[in-house]
Amino acid sequence: MSQRKTAEERAITFTGGTLDRADQLRVNPDRLAVAWADPRARIIRLDGLDPLPTDEGMLASDPVPAGAQLGDHALLGLREDGAPVFISLIVEKKDEPPVFPPKVWQIVPLLSHAEAALYGGARSLVDWHDRHQHCARCGAQTHAVKAGWSRQCGTCSAEHFPRTDPVVIMLAEYEGKVLIARGIRFPPGRFSALAGFVEPGETIEEAVRREIWEECGVRTGRVDYLFSQPWPFPSQLMIACVAQALGDELTLDTQEIAEAMWVSREEVRAALAEAEDAAFQPPSPVAVAHHMLRWWLGE
Amino acid sequence: MSQRKTAEERAITFTGGTLDRADQLRVNPDRLAVAWADPRARIIRLDGLDPLPTDEGMLASDPVPAGAQLGDHALLGLREDGAPVFISLIVEKKDEPPVFPPKVWQIVPLLSHAEAALYGGARSLVDWHDRHQHCARCGAQTHAVKAGWSRQCGTCSAEHFPRTDPVVIMLAEYEGKVLIARGIRFPPGRFSALAGFVEPGETIEEAVRREIWEECGVRTGRVDYLFSQPWPFPSQLMIACVAQALGDELTLDTQEIAEAMWVSREEVRAALAEAEDAAFQPPSPVAVAHHMLRWWLGE
Numbered sequence: 341m342s343q344r345k346t347a348e349e350r351a352i353t354f355t356g357g358t359l360d361r362a363d364q365l366r367v368n369p370d371r372l373a374v375a376w377a378d379p380r381a382r383i384i385r386l387d388g389l390d391p392l393p394t395d396e397g398m399l400a401s402d403p404v405p406a407g408a409q410l411g412d413h414a415l416l417g418l419r420e421d422g423a424p425v426f427i428s429l430i431v432e433k434k435d436e437p438p439v440f441p442p443k444v445w446q447i448v449p450l451l452s453h454a455e456a457a458l459y460g461g462a463r464s465l466v467d468w469h470d471r472h473q474h475c476a477r478c479g480a481q482t483h484a485v486k487a488g489w490s491r492q493c494g495t496c497s498a499e500h501f502p503r504t505d506p507v508v509i510m511l512a513e514y515e516g517k518v519l520i521a522r523g524i525r526f527p528p529g530r531f532s533a534l535a536g537f538v539e540p541g542e543t544i545e546e547a548v549r550r551e552i553w554e555e556c557g558v559r560t561g562r563v564d565y566l567f568s569q570p571w572p573f574p575s576q577l578m579i580a581c582v583a584q585a586l587g588d589e590l591t592l593d594t595q596e597i598a599e600a601m602w603v604s605r606e607e608v609r610a611a612l613a614e615a616e617d618a619a620f621q622p623p624s625p626v627a628v629a630h631h632m633l634r635w636w637l638g639e
Numbered sequence: 640m641s642q643r644k645t646a647e648e649r650a651i652t653f654t655g656g657t658l659d660r661a662d663q664l665r666v667n668p669d670r671l672a673v674a675w676a677d678p679r680a681r682i683i684r685l686d687g688l689d690p691l692p693t694d695e696g697m698l699a700s701d702p703v704p705a706g707a708q709l710g711d712h713a714l715l716g717l718r719e720d721g722a723p724v725f726i727s728l729i730v731e732k733k734d735e736p737p738v739f740p741p742k743v744w745q746i747v748p749l750l751s752h753a754e755a756a757l758y759g760g761a762r763s764l765v766d767w768h769d770r771h772q773h774c775a776r777c778g779a780q781t782h783a784v785k786a787g788w789s790r791q792c793g794t795c796s797a798e799h800f801p802r803t804d805p806v807v808i809m810l811a812e813y814e815g816k817v818l819i820a821r822g823i824r825f826p827p828g829r830f831s832a833l834a835g836f837v838e839p840g841e842t843i844e845e846a847v848r849r850e851i852w853e854e855c856g857v858r859t860g861r862v863d864y865l866f867s868q869p870w871p872f873p874s875q876l877m878i879a880c881v882a883q884a885l886g887d888e889l890t891l892d893t894q895e896i897a898e899a900m901w902v903s904r905e906e907v908r909a910a911l912a913e914a915e916d917a918a919f920q921p922p923s924p925v926a927v928a929h930h931m932l933r934w935w936l937g938e
Binding site: 475489 | 643645646647653654662666756764767773779780799800804805836838842843845862863867869871876
């Protein structure tokens with residue numbers, strides 16, 4: 341196994357953000373108003389929920405326009421020079437049919453590493469506001485509070501916080517091979533690591549073992565954490581692990597998994613090199629699964 | 640450092656559940672109806688949201704009463720002998736003022752290890768249903784679907800899944816000491832590890848470094864994952880880590896932290912032994928922070 345390296349050190353997409361989130365400003369209306377009035381303040385401009393990269397790999401942004409309302413914006417944080425960065429919570433989503441791979445996966449690599457991380461968090465936050473205009477407790481309208489880091493119900497006062505859903509994503513390892521799978525929504529040839537949401541009442545390791553068992557019928561023992569990635573489609577925390585399989589016989593849950601197979605290091609190497617005779621197409625470099633395969637090769 | 644052991648191997652409370660979650664039954668109405676009609680099926684009985692332990696350390700439960708509706712219940716899973724376990728989604732919460740430590744922390748240790756894990760997941764699920772009767776998208780009423788593992792809106796059809804909020808909880812380590820803190824809601828003398836919610840757009844390691852910086856003003860470098868715990872008050876995934884501090888000077892966020900201090904192994908040992916002259920009262924054995932201190936002692 342290669343040495344222990346975090347996702348930031350591996351330069352995995354959406355990690356390595358450099359903004360100071362300045363959480364103390366979120367609950368301090370006076371300091372927040374000062375940030376909003378700062379002449380250096382910028383508002384990130386999106387295209388629907390997609391980023392608009394500049395030629396320099398930055399997110400497109402504008403100064404705060406006259407008449408804009410602070411309450412319609414979230415404070416994402418402060419740049420190293422102290423310049424505040426905001427984003428509008430009013431989003432015009434585009435009603436496009438889903439494609440695979442999504443168009444945004446081709447746009448994100450045009451951003452610098454740190455800007456992609458800023459974009460990821462911003463997209464998750466804005467999308468959460470858009471999908472949570474009402475109070476789950478009583479159904480009434482909610483409004484953004486704490487500089488866009490929570491929503492409050494105008495009727496029952498319940499406070500709601502942005503969701504981040506922990507997902508385990510894992511390689512099962514057995515006699516020098518790892519288990520990869522093609523989900524039923526993936527195009528032919530495209531394989532990735534198994535993954536699934538952590539459910540209430542289980543640890544990371546228990547979720548890893550359950551998912552491998554449910555999806556491929558393989559029992560596993562020891563589980564090791566590798567690294568993690570925030571995934572903004574819409575807002576997952578991807579927790580990458582490796583599990584030691586106790587056997588290699590596969591029984592697929594065909595509601596979820598179209599195909600699964602054990603692959604050797606040579607096969608993984610050929611796939612990542614996009615060799616013509618590769619056994620499978622690897623996950624996108626944007627996805628943490630790509631880096632899990634690189635980790636397994638010792639890269 | 641002691642060897643790598645999971646939370647289950649450390650017998651941490653709420654881990655080590657033995658039920659088969661039988662997720663394939665959730666989406667199969669025929670098989671679900673068979674489980675509901677199984678004469679061995681039991682419904683866990685709670686006291687508000689608190690458990691009712693039997694003398695044998697099991698959760699109190701009843702057979703399915705005549706006239707009970709499957710749609711008002713969640714399937715928690717199957718026992719080893721195949722007996723289905725359900726829980727009612729209709730909860731009568733008690734309106735009691737919060738006390739510290741909560742009464743439920745004294746009841747949970749009366750359950751066997753596996754039953755406490757079953758209880759934790761069940762409590763989170765039931766409480767989530769209770770607090771999510773409406774659609775966050777449009778405000779209309781939602782109803783339980785998939786054997787209680789999601790809710791669907793009757794008006795806009797949006798589907799909502801149980802929340803599990805990832806929280807980092809961590810010891811910062813510096814020259815043979817670790818950093819512990821007393822939150823502003825903790826009684827005098829009671830210290831624990833620092834903790835905070837993972838936000839959209841950050842990795843586990845980034846959240847650890849941000850929280851230690853925000854709450855105590857300490858910069859940290861390397862972060863290692865230790866183990867995790869599902870925490871059902873109401874539904875967190877506690878991700879325990881250790882971070883290497885780059886200095887020991889403290890600047891507290893007094894909105895969150897009443898006191899913080901660096902403690903030696905002798906001080907931690909005395910506190911866990913509940914010595915009369917101990918420097919602090921340790922976290923409850925129910926909490927993962929307790930086990931983080933034991934891990935640090937090499938136990």
